[in-house]
Amino acid sequence: MKLPAVAIAAAFAVGIALGLHPVVARHASWLAFLSVSFVAVALLVTTSMVLLKFGRLFLAAAASLLCWILLGCLGACVAEQPRPTNHVLSLVGEGRIRLRTPLRWHGHLRDEPARLPWGYGYEIDLSNVAFEGVLQPTIGGLRLSFTTHPEQPLPPELHAGDEIAVLTEAKRPQVFMDEGAFDRRAYLEQQDIHLVATLRAAQLIERVCSPAQLLEHDWREYGGNCAMKWTGCSRTSRRSRACCGRCFWGIEALWIAPNPRIFRKQAYFTCW
Numbered sequence: 001m002k003l004p005a006v007a008i009a010a011a012f013a014v015g016i017a018l019g020l021h022p023v024v025a026r027h028a029s030w031l032a033f034l035s036v037s038f039v040a041v042a043l044l045v046t047t048s049m050v051l052l053k054f055g056r057l058f059l060a061a062a063a064s065l066l067c068w069i070l071l072g073c074l075g076a077c078v079a080e081q082p083r084p085t086n087h088v089l090s091l092v093g094e095g096r097i098r099l100r101t102p103l104r105w106h107g108h109l110r111d112e113p114a115r116l117p118w119g120y121g122y123e124i125d126l127s128n129v130a131f132e133g134v135l136q137p138t139i140g141g142l143r144l145s146f147t148t149h150p151e152q153p154l155p156p157e158l159h160a161g162d163e164i165a166v167l168t169e170a171k172r173p174q175v176f177m178d179e180g181a182f183d184r185r186a187y188l189e190q191q192d193i194h195l196v197a198t199l200r201a202a203q204l205i206e207r208v209c210s211p212a213q214l215l216e217h218d219w220r221e222y223g224g225n226c227a228m229k230w231t232g233c234s235r236t237s238r239r240s241r242a243c244c245g246r247c248f249w250g251i252e253a254l255w256i257a258p259n260p261r262i263f264r265k266q267a268y269f270t271c272w
Contacts, residue, residue: 011065015072019080028077037074041067088126088140089194092172097131099195102169104130105142106208112160119147120155122205123193124164141192142170146199155202163209170195 018024027033044067051060083090091097107124114121122144128137144166146155158164173185173196188194199205 007065008068011068012072015069015074016076017072018069019073019076024073024077025080028080029082034074034077037070037077041070041074044070084139086136086138087194088129088138088142091129091136091138096136097129099169099171102167104165104167105170105197106130106135106163106165107142109158109160109162109164110141113158116145119145121145122158124166127163140194142195142197143188143193144168144197144199144205146202146205153202155199155205156207158205158207162207164205164207166197166199166205168197168199168204170197172196 019028044063048060048063048067051057051063088097092099097103105124105126106128107126110123110125114123124142124144126138126140126142128135130136148154173188173193175183175185188196
């Protein structure tokens with residue numbers, strides 16, 4: 001019973017070795033190559049199922065093993081895809097930002113702040129970074145730690161999903177050169193953490209916007225558009241849109257109004 005599993009594992013390992021070969025790795029980023037590989041995998045799966053239905057066990061097994069080899073090669077090629085140009089490590093590698101100076105990082109909290117014995121821990125999904133007066137869009141993960149002291153104030157209360165800004169000096173995770181030592185950098189990259197930093201003062205982190213505020217803003221914007229459409233307002237200024245948004249929230253909803261015309265008159269009167 002273990003023989004099929006061993007054969008599948010061996011075929012998959014052979015495929016990974018083929019995918020890491022320099023000849024194949026040069027074409028790993030080609031969209032046409034990946035598309036053809038996916039189509040070939042689907043055809044091999046279909047072929048093996050048809051052969052199995054007609055009792056051709058040997059041919060079905062050969063097609064299945066070939067499919068696993070191609071899956072291993074495809075998995076290795078997908079894993080070797082280059083990082084996006086706006087990835088934080090790409091920005092660092094190309095010299096577009098420097099990590100040896102405090103920078104203002106913007107992003108969203110990935111999870112609730114972790115309460116640690118020495119303070120707090122934050123994991124941030126980065127959205128942009130300010131460098132030399134220019135706000136550069138970026139992606140990646142930042143792990144931020146803060147050590148509390150009795151004489152210092154606590155950081156603001158933050159929650160998962162909050163958009164925050166933090167001024168800190170980030171760096172790559174430390175790597176120990178000892179043979180057999182724990183590779184902390186690779187471990188953190190598996191968790192989508194590419195930079196680590198220490199918050200020096202609680203005043204250096206602030207909440208820009210919470211999910212509830214963002215949702216309310218979107219609904220007010222949507223409400224302003226709907227109210228302008230229903231009332232026939234043609235103004236597109238910021239003031240008129242905000243006024244229509246307030247009237248959308250302040251008056252009765254259309255679906256409970258006894259007469260749509262009355263609602264339209266009320267909305268127009270409230271806006272103006």
